[in-house]
Amino acid sequence: MKTIKLLSVVLLSLFLFTACDDSTDAFESEQSLFEVDNMASKSRIEKSLPLKATFTVWRAETPGSQxxxxxxxxxxxxxxxGKMTHLGQLQELFMRFCSMPTPEVIFPVNYSFIETGKFVAANxxxxxxxxxxxxxxxxTGDNPKYQLYFNDDILFIGGTGRFKGASxxxxTNAYVHPGTTDNDGEDPxxxxxxINEGELIIIPGSASE
Structure with a gap:
């Protein structure tokens, strides 16, 4: 009878040890999956870059065309x-907006983009x-070229290539010369x-996804 009891105790101990070992394996497996997920998250860490730019825009269509x-x-x-840090010499830039002029302009004149603008980098x-x-x-400055001024927030909302997912x-820090002639004239x-104040946030490696 004592032998049977002793055998039972040995079998029970072996079962508990095996169950504990399985539990440890499951924990280690779960921990390993967490580490993989954590590494993937780290690989997508956003990179914040200071941004500056200098550029000039001209009318590309007659005002009121749309x-x-x-x-x-x-x-x-x-x-x-023009040029922008992290983009280099700009191949092209595009903006289309609506404003609210009146026969007798009352300031401020409100405006907003009606299409997504874009800056095209050198590449x-x-x-x-x-x-x-x-x-x-x-x-209100002393440069006779300018008559109007605005300094509003440009928000970056993604892009292509290395700017995919950018924010x-x-x-703007922009100065307007109204001109007296069309674009082909002497005074367009x-x-x-x-731009001397800004931040560009990119996700390194996102262009290859």
Whole structure:
């Protein structure tokens, strides 16, 4: 009888040891999966970069060529060139917005993008942007070229290539020369941007996904 009891105790101990070992294996397996997920998350850590830019835009179509929402009366499409940190010399840049001019302009003049804007880098990668709302004010500086000024938030909303999934912001710091002639004339409309405050957030490696 004692032998049977002793054998039972040995079998029970062996069972408990095996169950504990299986539990340990399951824990280690779960921990390993967590580590893999954690490594994947780390590989997608966002990288924050300071951003500066200098560029000029001109009218690319006659103002009012497209319709605007109620409350806005004039469209403007602008294209230009210049340079931007992390993009280099810009191949192209594009902006289309609606503003709210009146026969007797009352400041501020409100405006907003009606299409996603884009900055095209030297290698063709695109950084997309939007201005959700902005205000144009009279220029009060001492440069006789400028008559209007605005300094609104540009929001970056993705793009292509290395700017896929990008985000961030910048201040326009823009100065408007209304001009007296069309683009082919001697005194065309243009706007100079001197962006010295901004942040570009990218996900390294996202272009290859």
């Amino acid at each position: 319709s605007c929402d109620v409350g806005f009366s004039e469209t403007m499409m602008l294209k230009g060139n 063709g990668d695109e950084l997309h942007c939007i201005i959700e709302s902005g205000q144009i004010w009279p220029y 961030g912001w910048a201040k 409309f243009y706007t100079d941007f001197f």
